[in-house]
Amino acid sequence: MASTEPPTAAAAEADAADSKAAISKKAAKKEAAKAEKLRRQQEAAAAAAAAAAAAEEADPLATNYGDVPLVDLQSKAVSGRTWTPLAQLEAELKDQSVLVRGRAHNVRAVGKNMTFLVLRERGYTVQCVLTVSPELVSRQMVKFASGLSRESIVDVEGVLTVPSSPIKGTTQQVEIQVRKIYCISRSAANLPINIEDASRSEAEFERAEQTGEQLVRVGQDTRLNFRVLDIRTPANLGIFCIQCQVSNKFKEFLLLEDFVEIHSPKLIAGSSEGGSAVFKLDYKGQPACLAQSPQLYKQMAICGDFGRVFEVGPVFRAEDSYTHRHLCEFTGLDVEMEIKEHYSEVMDIVDRLFVAMFDHLNQICQKELDAIRRQYPFEPLKYLPKTLRLTFQEGVQMLQEVGVEIDPLGDLNTESERKLGQLVLEKMLYGQHGLTFFLVDLSLDTGTIRSFTYFIDILWLLDHSTQCPVMMTQHTVIHLMSSFEG
């Protein structure tokens, strides 16, 4: 197998072919074959590297492409170069030279003289083109680009051009004519998840079935086992960005309304809400619990003259999962405030809070909402600038009018909640399709306890792991609870 000739890429390929043949002959001695295969692969890799080095010598453009050695990436120097984010690659940069870094989303060679490489960064994609051209792009350079494995991290320097016809399959409507290309970190050749596969909607699968096309469906277990790949899909990136903006706007709004953010203990001596649904642990020889809510501490803060407080943090419930709303750990958005004289003061805040959050998401998360909608279509949320309020009696009456049997003193079940949402949408928001946001004031004349509930279906908006219980206190003994569950 050893060659006295300087190894070339072709030689390396021949080596590899020999190697395969050799292994098939030794099929009976699997273990030995494996070791042999590994040795030969290493030899082949070494040969390929030597070949690449040789090609470099041969190619006067060799310094314009290649794998960057790890040691050169480790804070060697500050070069002063600027990487342009893919999101900023617009037609106005036409004819300018840009440097970008992204993942190899897709690589498509067209013969030996041309390769298309789609780079992806934070959900944005751009097409890079390598065409063999004297003194600019060598055939070896095109070959290097064609051989990049998907998801590898790549630096590209090139000139921005604007094609006359729209580019399908990339978010950016420009192309980069590549002049230099370096692989910063090479991915394994076969990843367990292809991001394109993981990003498909049900509609795509249905269309493919009709045309007989075979599409790979990524199962839930694979997604969870390789979560770092799964979260690279535009829809998943979008969900995380929207979650971030939900809590961002929640905080921004409440701070402007004179609320103080607190961070209450999660390790506590007793259960916060009683019952058995509490995680217990040993705290240096003493029994301890994980907080089921920040309830006690929020109320302490109110009694401590904070006036208005909120917290965004983990909440622990040792409950079994009966519905998709039950979780052992979720991020709670909690609010507690003094009431001057009437619980409607709380509704006033919460109404405006939610409308502010919805407006905010519509204003700054359109790209993320679109990305989610492409994979998981959803109806738009319908809401009024001043939130619609129904009394419980009005809600019951609306349901009874359409024949739903309901106990006027009982609870609404999930089905009647959904029906009520539909009725509100049709009768009061004059829509046929969509999700609604409205309030049902559950107060009955039972004396000291009053409660109300905000209804919505917003699985697209809040992650399943996010609930929003809103707790309120007055200086005296009035306790109100509203539950907002996605």
Next chain:
Amino acid sequence: MASTEPPTAAAAEADAADSKAAISKKAAKKEAAKAEKLRRQQEAAAAAAAAAAAAEEADPLATNYGDVPLVDLQSKAVSGRTWTPLAQLEAELKDQSVLVRGRAHNVRAVGKNMTFLVLRERGYTVQCVLTVSPELVSRQMVKFASGLSRESIVDVEGVLTVPSSPIKGTTQQVEIQVRKIYCISRSAANLPINIEDASRSEAEFERAEQTGEQLVRVGQDTRLNFRVLDIRTPANLGIFCIQCQVSNKFKEFLLLEDFVEIHSPKLIAGSSEGGSAVFKLDYKGQPACLAQSPQLYKQMAICGDFGRVFEVGPVFRAEDSYTHRHLCEFTGLDVEMEIKEHYSEVMDIVDRLFVAMFDHLNQICQKELDAIRRQYPFEPLKYLPKTLRLTFQEGVQMLQEVGVEIDPLGDLNTESERKLGQLVLEKMLYGQHGLTFFLVDLSLDTGTIRSFTYFIDILWLLDHSTQCPVMMTQHTVIHLMSSFEG
């Protein structure tokens, strides 16, 4: 003890006196005496209530003061009244009628015709004056105000006046001439903590000792046992507000720098950082751990193409406390970001982050900083708009020049850190007193590991329970760690 005469307040007092005398006679039968005392107290209270009712009948201004019954506080109606926050009571409201709600911070009767009542709300205080005056303030009304227990919640309506000389002991430099006064929630007459006592500085105690004045010192156990009272002190309210603003500015700054906020799981299957310092618990029959850091999830987010992430949330360490920096649970401010080519990119962000936070606190938390400083004097923080950076070698040299023995390849101990801070302050910031903020770049030519540390003494700024480890990743294998501990 029963009287056929209509009971009066005087009679009730006489009853109480009798009652005490009776108990002292029965000292041998303590239990019986206790029961008797309780019965008599109840009788006395009933008598007092009857007396108050009688006084109400007699006083034509009776509707202008009194205790508001609980049932009237429970969301009876929306009156449309507006309560002016104490913070907004300024001279420009002179001669206007205002309605305020606050706690009775201090009550001082001057004879039977005049009472001064200081109200407190969120650390702001205002003096309310009741002076007997025909058709405005009755003697009974003054008596009612004089009898308010400290920390009771009180509504006051009155006219704003501006005294000619400054008012000592209140934050607001106006007075309210009381026209109506109602007690919303009456506190117990003797609370375990007096807020004034809990707010004193060491300097006050020293002055009192010199003049022979006796001041009550509130011990740490009492503070912790009655935390809802202790957190009402201006310094404690200030600490919580500053904590809130620290995380607020942290988030605001990072969001503008394209970071995404994440909320990572705290219940995990294995320990996040290894070692024994992990809380273990039973998760439905399986072993689980509390997260020692969001490290794994932050790095997953970076590998998942988020680019830059941060988290503010609880961190659990089952460590014994060796220093005031060791805590079993604290709120971590965590950052993780991609590096393009050099770890100085992280230092650039962190430098600007801290300077932005310090500037923010100086701009909007002056009142809170002053409140803390009054009770716990501290030196101001000295920092440069562009954070001072020292290499480890420079730091070692500075220490060696003043005779500190130090291993040029070892760690700085707490003492040498403090000494270095003092040297930086004197030599580079030209100050004599204060705390400094600066960076020591700990990178040594050890290959792949580089680290740096920000030094500061900011116990006044971050609560003991807040630490700020900053973790960073590059796409490849560079891991940087900076620890910021208060």
